[in-house]
Amino acid sequence: MKDSYDVAIVGGGVMGSAIAYFLAAEPAFDGSILVVEKDPTYARSSTALSVASIRQQFSVPENIRISQLGFRFFETAAAHLSVDGQAPDVGLKKSGYLFLASAKGLAVLERKHRTQKEHDADVVLSEPDQVKARFPWINVDGVAGASLGLYGEGWLDSFALLQAFKAKARSLGVAYIKDRVTGLERQGNRMSGVELEKGGRVACGAVVNAAGPAAADVAAMAGIELPVRPRKRFVFVFRCRTAIPDCPMVIDPSGLYFRPEGDGFLTGISPPPEEDPDCQGSEEDFEVDHGLFERRLWPILAGRVPAFEAIRQDRAWVGLYAYDTVDQNAVLGPHPQVANFIFANGFSGHGLQQAPGVGRAIGEVVAFGEYRTLDLTRLDFARFTAGRPVRELNII
């Protein structure tokens, strides 16, 4: 390790590694890049614990565009990310999201649909009987309408993606070190270095915050308050003896989701706000509420798919969302005063799919001082102080 880098990235999860890759691959950038990752096993990173799905069905145009770029990247990842002739397989499975709406939610679904169509998303609205005809195993009681993605949606292998970004970034000269950033050096409105638990001080020309659920802790080291908090989310795996053909990612009006994974299914549900505390300072709490499956999820699953009356739940895990408490959207780009402190934070449960779009965009900000491919200015930090939230309505 050198004692000075042009760019120091705090956190080497999918976002830190995507940013490192895009920046290193940018011909106009010839600076040095350091990624500091405290746990290279990634055991508790959001990336490794993700449900790793991608959709075009968002309410905010920037999120639709980011996913469109992301999907195209995933389709061609083997070509972009191969190292020494070895092409990675990010395990992309193409399948739609099926958003089901109750009568109460129908107008919002239709409004989001109009936005998605305006931004070239390949989505279609369906009546309940059309949903039933296409997916005969589903019960459409309480469903007033649905939106199905026809292209540009699916899921992938999040760990394979992370490792592919990382391997490619390293092959392009990015230095990764295992250490914890314990402090940031700020001189007035300039970041000038990072302090490491074991490695002492490293000078740098810019700091990128890619610390996932710990983003607010890292921002606080620069004296910046960031409204991003770790929130626990449970993922349950279950198996069903009856075949459920062509099962997409289904989003029930209750907020519960399920999708196939291997020979089973993944499912989860976001808690109501009053049962969704920040776990700042208790990030070590990865304990699963095993009762939640029977208490809350199974009744909804069995109500929506009669074959799910007879299922067997096996594994379960906890992951942390980096939850933007203001508008549930990413916080991207430079701090308005501290221009060389750059955010890539607050993905609120949709950051895996955003790694290519955001990685590329943040790479451009570092290399050129501006966005070139996608204009993500509206998702800046200044929106919090200016009181112009960009609320994402499709949070799962």
Ligand SMILES: Cc1cc2nc3c(=O)[nH]c(=O)nc-3n(C[C@H](O)[C@H](O)[C@H](O)COP(=O)(O)OP(=O)(O)OC[C@H]3O[C@@H](n4cnc5c(N)ncnc54)[C@H](O)[C@@H]3O)c2cc1C
């Ligand atoms: C249960 C669950 C389901 C999800 N489902 C989806 C989905 O279907 N689709 C989707 O797009 N997104 C999904 N997400 C969100 C997505 O996984 C995340 O947005 C994405 O992985 C964030 O990547 P990251 O690199 O920002 O964070 P992380 O993967 O958490 O990486 C941050 C890294 O920073 C390191 N770090 C933190 N602090 C320090 C420090 N001080 N010093 C050094 N290193 C540090 C950590 O060790 C960690 O490895 C889901 C998330 C969860 C938890």
